Amino acid sequence: MTAARLELSGLAKTFGNLPVLGDLSLSVGRGEFVAILGPSGSGKSTIFKLLTGALSPDAGAILFDGVPLNDRRPFAFMPQRDALMEWRRILDNTTLGLEVQGIGRAAARRRVAPLFAEFGLAGFEQHYPAQLSGGMRQRAALLRTVVQDKDMLLLDEPFGALDALTRADMQRWLETMWSRHGWTTLLVTHDVREAVLLSDRIYVLSARPGRVIAEVAVPLPRPRRTGATVAAIEAGILDLLLSTPTEGPER
Numbered sequence: 001m002t003a004a005r006l007e008l009s010g011l012a013k014t015f016g017n018l019p020v021l022g023d024l025s026l027s028v029g030r031g032e033f034v035a036i037l038g039p040s041g042s043g044k045s046t047i048f049k050l051l052t053g054a055l056s057p058d059a060g061a062i063l064f065d066g067v068p069l070n071d072r073r074p075f076a077f078m079p080q081r082d083a084l085m086e087w088r089r090i091l092d093n094t095t096l097g098l099e100v101q102g103i104g105r106a107a108a109r110r111r112v113a114p115l116f117a118e119f120g121l122a123g124f125e126q127h128y129p130a131q132l133s134g135g136m137r138q139r140a141a142l143l144r145t146v147v148q149d150k151d152m153l154l155l156d157e158p159f160g161a162l163d164a165l166t167r168a169d170m171q172r173w174l175e176t177m178w179s180r181h182g183w184t185t186l187l188v189t190h191d192v193r194e195a196v197l198l199s200d201r202i203y204v205l206s207a208r209p210g211r212v213i214a215e216v217a218v219p220l221p222r223p224r225r226t227g228a229t230v231a232a233i234e235a236g237i238l239d240l241l242l243s244t245p246t247e248g249p250e251r
Helices: 044-052 090-094 096-100 105-115 134-146 164-181 192-198 228-242
Strands: 004-015 018-029 033-037 059-064 075-078 152-156 185-188 201-205 212-217
Touching: 004 044, 018 033, 018 044, 018 059, 018 212, 033 192, 044 075, 044 152, 044 185, 075 134, 090 096, 090 105, 090 134, 096 105, 096 134, 105 134, 134 164, 164 192, 185 192, 192 228, 201 228, 212 228
Parallel strands: 033 185, 033 201, 075 152, 152 185
Antiparallel strands: 004 018, 004 059, 201 212
């Protein structure tokens, strides 16, 4: 693994009397694509809330480039749903993150406009979200995320709402884009195949309270396709997950 950009060490989080994370540690190297897999209720969403500052840990440390996060949030976050505003055209949806940072709309548009072709959205700048397919909406959401030019991407089930064919297409597209740009990326997913096809390493979490029970390397060349090696890695991860009981809804 390359030098760590993100390090989580001994994280713990409890809601009332419910422990959600317990002594969780993981790391993400510079330019690395890392996935987190775990049963429902294992605290995957809580990890992202701790990283984005929506929650504070009860114990443990979060370091970025060796320095505690404190108020610095070097992450661009993409939620499971595309969260596009239906009353804003696609161009103005993709500038939203920049505008929140205080960049004027005209300047934000100038920064975003050159990226529409690369994201397969050229010609759709003036469309509304309802006029786009599910896959195109997710591309717009990812464009809105990466144009913020943060140090690291946090992807929370980015393709979970898509049908199987569109999801497979978006996975191949994301793999291509990641290989081109080298984004440092942390992905939360329930899809074992998605994790294997996209990731350099995969952390498998236990049931609540979530902790890392396995770290699985995926030493496969890119672009990746299904086959015997992928199937063997998937089978090993599924064995781990099936031996880990599910404990209620995700937190």
